[in-house]
Amino acid sequence: xxxxxxxxxxxxxxxxxxxxxxxxxxxxxxxxxxxxxxxxxxxxxxxxxxxxxxxxxxxxxxxxxxxxxxxxxxxxxxxxxxxxxxxxxxxxxxxxxxxxxxxxxxxxxxxxxxxxxxxx
Amino acid sequence: xxxxxxxxxxxxxxxxxxxxxxxxxxxxxxxxxxxxxxxxxxxxxxxxxxxxxxxxxxxxxxxxxxxxxxxxxxxxxxxxxxxxxxxxxxxxxxxxxxxxxxxxxxxxx
Numbered sequence: 294x295x296x297x298x299x300x301x302x303x304x305x306x307x308x309x310x311x312x313x314x315x316x317x318x319x320x321x322x323x324x325x326x327x328x329x330x331x332x333x334x335x336x337x338x339x340x341x342x343x344x345x346x347x348x349x350x351x352x353x354x355x356x357x358x359x360x361x362x363x364x365x366x367x368x369x370x371x372x373x374x375x376x377x378x379x380x381x382x383x384x385x386x387x388x389x390x391x392x393x394x395x396x397x398x399x400x401x402x403x404x405x406x407x408x409x410x411x412x413x
Numbered sequence: 414x415x416x417x418x419x420x421x422x423x424x425x426x427x428x429x430x431x432x433x434x435x436x437x438x439x440x441x442x443x444x445x446x447x448x449x450x451x452x453x454x455x456x457x458x459x460x461x462x463x464x465x466x467x468x469x470x471x472x473x474x475x476x477x478x479x480x481x482x483x484x485x486x487x488x489x490x491x492x493x494x495x496x497x498x499x500x501x502x503x504x505x506x507x508x509x510x511x512x513x514x515x516x517x518x519x520x521x522x
Contacts, residue, residue, distance in 0.1 A: 404456040
């Protein structure tokens with residue numbers, strides 16, 4: 294398993310400003326992901342962040358708007374830049390933990406508690 | 414067609430009832446399947462993986478039908494604490510997951 298923490302847990306920001314969200318994992322993981330969950334919607338993948346390489350962004354998301362850092366195997370940041378009210382959402386960090394075939398434990402994705410962002 | 418589709422509900426059931434959710438997915442090459450549970454204002458948490466042969470975990474039974482591209486979750490003897498949104502999740506490529514919008518379950522006394 295993996296225990297994930299995020300900072301801040303919530304924030305209210307003014308239009309045009311930027312917010313950096315931190316994600317800390319209690320173990321070393323190769324693959325980390327950033328998701329967004331807008332009100333009443335499901336989770337949408339923003340990007341995959343692997344240590345030592347640039348983040349891979351999904352369609353509709355760009356690096357200028359959502360720059361990501363992944364300095365080591367336990368930490369990542371997501372910045373929401375030049376925010377607008379449409380960016381109001383919950384942002385979730387997650388990690389992929391490999392299972393164990395011998396014990397039958399499957400690969401599993403764990404999520405952080407999320408950062409609730411409101412942009413005024 | 415959406416990649417992963419679920420009935421949003423809500424499903425209102427009394428305690429002790431049996432309730433079933435279905436989910437369909439569009440990509441026939443999908444590799445693995447999961448049900449996650451999300452409580453209000455909380456992060457999603459893995460409920461169970463879904464295996465081709467079907468699998469059971471206590472009161473929860475998951476089934477996969479690859480030919481028809483649907484997944485089901487059956488909850489027996491519903492508890493008040495089962496009230497949550499249940500997310501159907503499909504691994505379509507690499508390790509990236511695609512989430513359905515979720516089915517809301519409300520269990521009442």
